[in-house]
Amino acid sequence: MVEGARDDGPTLGRPVARPVEDESEDSRDVRADLQAFVTSAVTASTGGDLRTRRALREGSAASGLAPAAADRFRPEIQGLRTVAVGLVVLYHLWPNRLTGGFVGVDVFFVISGFLITAHIHRELVSTGTIGLRRFWARRVRRLLPASLLVLVASSVAALVWVPATMWDQTARQVVASALYVQNWALAGDAVDYMAADNVPTVAQHYWSLSVEEQFYLVWPVLLLGFAALWRAAPRRVSLSSVLVGGLGLLALVSLGYSVWVTSQDQSFAYFVTPARAWEFAAGAMLALVAAKGLPGQVWRAPLAWAGLAAVLAAGLAFDGATPFPGWVALLPVLGTVAVLAAGTTASRFAPARWLSLAPMRFGGDISYSVYLWHWPLIVVWPHATGAPLGTVDKLAILVLTVLLAWASKVLVEDPARTWGVLAAAPWRTFAAGALGMVVAVGAGTGLTWELDRRAAAAEAATQQAAGQGCVGPTALDPANGCDPVEGTGALVPPPEVVSRQNTEPLYRGCQASLRGSEVASCVLGPDPADSHRTVAMVGDSHATQWFPAMEAVGEDLGWTVRTYTKASCPFTLATRVLASEQTDAEAADCGVWRDAVLAELLASDVDVVVTAAYTTAYEWAPSAAHDLADPRVDGFTALWAELVEAGIEVVVLSDVPRTQGENVPNCLAAHPDDRMACAVPRETGLTGSAVVDAVGQSGARESVHLIQLDDAFCDDTTCYPVVGDMVVYRDYSHIAADYATALAPRLATELEELVGR
DSSP, X not given: OOOSOOOOOOOOSTTOOOOOOOSOTTOXXXXXXXXXXXXXXXXXXXXXXXXXXXXXXXHHHHHOOOHHHHSSOOTHHHHHXXXXXXXXXXXXXXXXXXXXXXXXXHHHHHHHHHHHHHHHHHHHHHHSSOOHHHHHHHHHHHHHHHHHHHHHHHHHHHHHHSOGGGHHHHHHHHHHHHTTOHHHHHHHHHTOGGGTTOOOOTTTTHHHHHHHHXXXXXXXXXXXHHHHHHHTSOTTSOHHHHHHHHHHHHHHHHHHHHXXXXXXXXXXXXXXXXXXXXXXXXHHHHHHHHTTOOOOSTTHHHHHHHHHHHHXXXXXXXXXXXXXXXXXXXXXXXXXXXXXXXXXXXXXTSHHHHHTSHHHHHHHHTHHHHHHHHHHHHHHHHHHHTSOOOHHHHXXXXXXXXXXXXXXXXXXXXXXXXXXXXXXXXXHHHHHHHHHHHHHHHHHHHHHHHHHHHHHHHHHHHHHHTTSTTSSGGGGOGGGOOSSTTOSSOOSSOHHHHHGGGTSOTTXXXXXXXXXXXXXXXXXXXXXXXXXXXXXXXXXXXXXXXXXXXXXXXXXHTEEEEEEEETTOOSSSSEEEOTTOSSSHHHHHHHHHXXXXXXXXXXXXXXXXXXEOOGGGOEEEOOTTOOOSSHHHHHHHHHHHHHHHTTOEEEEEOOOOOOSSSOHHHHHHHOTTOGGGGOEEHXXXXXXOHHHHHHHHOTTGGGEEEEOOGGGTBOSSEEOSEETTEEOBSSSSSBOHHHHHHTHHHHHHHHHHHHOO
């Protein structure tokens, strides 16, 4: 096996990168390793497959082993790790300068595939099998102690310094990280419309650790499976050929999937394991080829320089708009393969010379801990200091990261890996690892418990304050004399409770998801048998935000309210366009959903449709089935005309004002003494609603009505984040449930005046 680095761990992604590992934890150099490898292949009389030993003996005699491939110490691998973790850390600190530093993660994945496969292959050919329990126990001792320590420390830091509005999201990610499924949790958030406003947490970078752990869990089993196929293959086929062929097929399938899924949804593709498996396989196939020997010396230095240049070029040239991973990830992956293939060389002109310098080896030694510590420091530091990161802060984070990484390696990583009590039996390692995971999960859920306690207290306080004259939207009425409009009392409910509406929606399942065209519908208000009217609430998520108010309206007026909403899908015949979408799939799904809802409404007993949308967020295009001169307006008027012709009246709620673009509860938590820091001027908040303009141009004005709500959010100069001590928004654009409920009496009055009781 190739030596020259100690085990390292994993990564964040565009948010992170991470060190990987090699199996040199016994500190044997490769010459001794190689000798044991060949000796066991030739002389072992028990525990190994005879055919395996014969194939190894014949293969070694036939091809030989190149010195740079196998029998030299490989300190340049540690230096390469330093380059990789440096790319990630500098990217996270200066993302606008090193725009593609996230490729350091890919470097680590290739190194992991190379080193781990070399280790497994040696054991497989010398013994005929793989000691799975021993292998997994070594991984647990190597990776879990430091990672779980940092998770617990990060949870404590979040409790002390991070705003409580981020605790719920932090708790979920800490738990996912402790269970090593963080990459799948982030992939789920990437396609979850409710999670679109999520902010980075102290545990976000554990996604790459999760990918690594899943690799360690599956890889030896996969190689055992290939070995079983080899035993059933003709004798002329070597074990290495079967392994390379199997891994090559896996790499092609994974790369193809990565290219496809990146073209469909880059955010999802970035985190999912199948889109990354080919990167491990690239390093693995190199390890198998290197085991037979890599010829020549002349090509080594140019190849290594070309590989290192490819990695650095990707780090400098790629950015957030690069469709990554996909096929473009071939640049850093093949670059890493080239550096590893070149290996060490006596040439003073080769990059291996400076990659092997003591500082570079030291960086590789602590790279796993550097990766673990740097991101929580970046997230927590601004909250602890009360100011954005400046140059001095970033330099301080770099120094503190190195100090913490060195300390945790010396005091935690190394002792845990070699502690005889754990190493004596795999079950002890597994038991200790499980206990550590329980502690880390407990640290994360502790944040959730504290939020639950605050939410229970807030519910009673909100109910008590609801009837007071200057609490909620009534504070904007000049006749009430409420000064200041935003209030000066305790926020009801507090921002951290409001934020939970993003992760714990009140009407789960009542809104169709962003993807797909299925129709989701719920019934609000009294049972249809007990009501005297049925109305429909239709639109995108800005219609969903009015569900609490419409439920209260239904109870007050005796109306049954049927809901028909879909994320990011306004109820219009035009095609809504979002620059952030990579394909037209979501827009097409929206059109199919709209047609299905329209058909259902026309065939139902609904006589009033109430609709709302976030029209200021979209651009508009004609649809293939509808000729629209001005899609922005005509898409709405044409659809409303179809409803009116069927005898259905239409009530349009104006857009809620736009905010400063930041999550409002987070902003309020960051400025507890200055609520107006989160406000915007009226002209910024009210930028022009397409539905308001459409109502003005509607040809059926007598049956199309507008409820203008601007004065429930803004006065003559300002649009408020808090009105009468009540938080207005649950994120950066959707109104909070309590504020919507507080507007129910006004909606009931205006609806009754417009369409009758």
